[in-house]
Amino acid sequence: MPKTLYDKIWDAHVVHEDSDGTCLLYIDRHLVHEVTSPQAFEGLRMAGRKLRAPEKTIAVPDHNVPTTPDRVKGIENPESRIQVEALDRNAREFGVHYYPVNDVRQGIVHIVGPEQGWTLPGMTVVCGDSHTATHGAFGALAHGNGTSEVEHVLATQTLIQKKSKNMKVEITGSLPPGVTAKDITLSVIGATGTAGGTGYVIEYCGQAIEELSMEGRMTVCNMAIEGGARAGLIAPDEKTFAYVQGRPHAPKGAQWDAALAWWKTLKSDPDAHWDKVVTLKAEDIVPVVTWGTSPEDVLPITGTVPAPESFSGGKVEASRRALDYMGLQPGTKLSEIEVDTVFIGSCTNGRIEDLRAAAEILKGRKIAVKRAMVVPGSGLVRAQAEEEGLAQIFIDAGFEWRLAGCSMCLAMNPDQLAPGERCAAPSNRNFEGRQGRGGRTHLMSPAMAAAAAITGRLTDVRELTREPVSG
Amino acid sequence: MEKFTNLTGVAAPMPLVNIDTDMIIPKQFLKTIQRSGLGRHLFDEMRYDDQGREIPEFVLNQPAYREAQILITGDNFGCGSSREHAPWALADFGIKVIISTSFAEIFYNNCFKNGMLPIVLPQDQVDLLMEDARKGANARIAIDLESQTVTSADGQVFGFEIDPFRKHCLMNGLDDIGLTLEKVASIDTFESRAAQARPWV
Ligand code: SF4
Numbered sequence: 001m002p003k004t005l006y007d008k009i010w011d012a013h014v015v016h017e018d019s020d021g022t023c024l025l026y027i028d029r030h031l032v033h034e035v036t037s038p039q040a041f042e043g044l045r046m047a048g049r050k051l052r053a054p055e056k057t058i059a060v061p062d063h064n065v066p067t068t069p070d071r072v073k074g075i076e077n078p079e080s081r082i083q084v085e086a087l088d089r090n091a092r093e094f095g096v097h098y099y100p101v102n103d104v105r106q107g108i109v110h111i112v113g114p115e116q117g118w119t120l121p122g123m124t125v126v127c128g129d130s131h132t133a134t135h136g137a138f139g140a141l142a143h144g145n146g147t148s149e150v151e152h153v154l155a156t157q158t159l160i161q162k163k164s165k166n167m168k169v170e171i172t173g174s175l176p177p178g179v180t181a182k183d184i185t186l187s188v189i190g191a192t193g194t195a196g197g198t199g200y201v202i203e204y205c206g207q208a209i210e211e212l213s214m215e216g217r218m219t220v221c222n223m224a225i226e227g228g229a230r231a232g233l234i235a236p237d238e239k240t241f242a243y244v245q246g247r248p249h250a251p252k253g254a255q256w257d258a259a260l261a262w263w264k265t266l267k268s269d270p271d272a273h274w275d276k277v278v279t280l281k282a283e284d285i286v287p288v289v290t291w292g293t294s295p296e297d298v299l300p301i302t303g304t305v306p307a308p309e310s311f312s313g314g315k316v317e318a319s320r321r322a323l324d325y326m327g328l329q330p331g332t333k334l335s336e337i338e339v340d341t342v343f344i345g346s347c348t349n350g351r352i353e354d355l356r357a358a359a360e361i362l363k364g365r366k367i368a369v370k371r372a373m374v375v376p377g378s379g380l381v382r383a384q385a386e387e388e389g390l391a392q393i394f395i396d397a398g399f400e401w402r403l404a405g406c407s408m409c410l411a412m413n414p415d416q417l418a419p420g421e422r423c424a425a426p427s428n429r430n431f432e433g434r435q436g437r438g439g440r441t442h443l444m445s446p447a448m449a450a451a452a453a454i455t456g457r458l459t460d461v462r463e464l465t466r467e468p469v470s471g
Numbered sequence: 472m473e474k475f476t477n478l479t480g481v482a483a484p485m486p487l488v489n490i491d492t493d494m495i496i497p498k499q500f501l502k503t504i505q506r507s508g509l510g511r512h513l514f515d516e517m518r519y520d521d522q523g524r525e526i527p528e529f530v531l532n533q534p535a536y537r538e539a540q541i542l543i544t545g546d547n548f549g550c551g552s553s554r555e556h557a558p559w560a561l562a563d564f565g566i567k568v569i570i571s572t573s574f575a576e577i578f579y580n581n582c583f584k585n586g587m588l589p590i591v592l593p594q595d596q597v598d599l600l601m602e603d604a605r606k607g608a609n610a611r612i613a614i615d616l617e618s619q620t621v622t623s624a625d626g627q628v629f630g631f632e633i634d635p636f637r638k639h640c641l642m643n644g645l646d647d648i649g650l651t652l653e654k655v656a657s658i659d660t661f662e663s664r665a666a667q668a669r670p671w672v
Contacts, residue, residue, distance in 0.1 A: 314545040
């Protein structure tokens, strides 16, 4: 029977299948961060259980860590410190691979995993974090889970799972200049809604996806969860193999050849069955921003704030509430919305290519916002950006140049919005209070966020582009 | 894990769609390293003002709903992050059953790990139960897991679907890890086979 890529990875990892289709699925890589793991380690300790495969477990603190240079002196907030210290202790006690705060390889778990070669095609990868979907860019089946399941994986290296349905999202043709991976993924969610992928694993394909870099593909898969999907996947190809080769934990020598041979089979068969298909034309995709408090509240930057009455059902009330929270009036041009803060970072868009795209817009220009910060996704991304001279471009433009972490993607560390403060951010969630109580978030691509920093309002990056940007 | 078999109680109406995990438990409360005590912060930003005072209009602050054990909600409840703090907060407050037209998947999954029952019903039935819920203590809703039914205040019975394995675990209070460790021989076999087939993993 013809199979999808998801079917193939799934089948290769089934340990046991019950008659009702409930499966025990083997987990190749388990990523761990400080927020969703303490209760899981505690559970193990209380039950006297050991870690089944510490060598397949990778831990890194990211959500709570401050991103200012003074963090070497320790974390001031006591609760954050306790969580990070708990991870330090658990990582040491249970013997997992660990990248502590002061290690140059530390960063956001979903950036560190691929960077270190922990994430490989055809693997199952899980983490107590919904944006684990990011790793799907490598053709790995990757998804988030709750703390009970973190404990389950720690103890058994498996998860109890039922198979999801197959959904294909095809982006035909090539992206126009100024349009990026972020615009693809937001536009898909705009088209399908935040529950459009519920019950499915999405495979993204088509020319525009093939033409994306690995960084861009990670951006697309990262937000599969915002579309409600269990996971997002992209079939591995030469770009994937080139990215993986030579990474610290990637296979070498004969093992590399064997791995490559298998990885090359990891694509959906031409006549595989899809339960749902969505097709978008790349040429129809434009730079987009969100106006509301759900990632599905997305519109072209050339649009206007919609009226709640233009929706139906529960969305009418939800968007009324969203506009009230966002302090926006229907009919306002999106490009006239002024922002106070620009935050460039997160596991969606905190990689080197994202920093390049933003720096390209910022070069030789100055910010017109109160506050702008750039937070590289890992210490290594930061080092590379410094080497390429990007850091200086950001600093000259008026940006703060920070250390790696989740930072202002979510308000768990000192980087937060004040009530009513409006932020342009290439992160992934614009929920109420996500970046700080009362903070207002507009999601967009890194280049668009850079453009907003220059003009002080949401801006069509194509007005500022000197050459086509990518990423 | 606590067993769940049946429940008759007051339901709180929350007709909003896309109630996300940041609304259920804002991230400043994720810094705990324990599971208990989060009920106080459930729906924090809707429930309390900037000074930490209760907002009287919020449903769970109204006398009729302070002891609610059931939530009736709009579409796509629990979307957003994977934080298990969301079901922990709901459970700690006393919510045992959530009824909606749809749930986000990770949240749905997490409910079962904590002895809670999320129930999916069609829109018209959810609307009817929402009306019941608006009547507070005057309209109690009954849930029976064995027969997979929800009974409205005026006696209408709605059947719901649930995965048989999850039902079995809930009704018997079974812990997943214990169940899986019974299959440890299969895991061993899988691992040695995989070590041959994909030695680079
Ligand atoms: S960067 Fe944001 S979305 Fe990504 S893991 Fe950190 S908090 Fe989550």
